Amino acid sequence: MSAHCQLTGAQPGFGNNVSHSHRRTSRRFDPNIQRKRYWLPSEGRHVRLAISARAIKTIDSIGVEAAVARIRARREKV
Numbered sequence: 001m002s003a004h005c006q007l008t009g010a011q012p013g014f015g016n017n018v019s020h021s022h023r024r025t026s027r028r029f030d031p032n033i034q035r036k037r038y039w040l041p042s043e044g045r046h047v048r049l050a051i052s053a054r055a056i057k058t059i060d061s062i063g064v065e066a067a068v069a070r071i072r073a074r075r076e077k078v
Helices: 053-062 064-073
Strands: 013-018 024-029 033-040 045-052
Touching: 033 053, 033 064, 045 053, 045 064, 053 064
Parallel strands: none
Antiparallel strands: 013 024, 033 045
């Protein structure tokens, strides 16, 4: 599963680990992706989304129907 959120589009950020001696090595900052299942009343079925923790809070406030509409507007499969 790729580390990207279906709702917000959050993707990994890249940076460096800096050791005590200040040597730098590459690292990535992955978003907190969770697989969560929601009931979609308009279609009478469950949908499974790979979303970030921040997107879960967004769905709680705007509702799952609006969230799925935003995901589909980005041309992602639900």
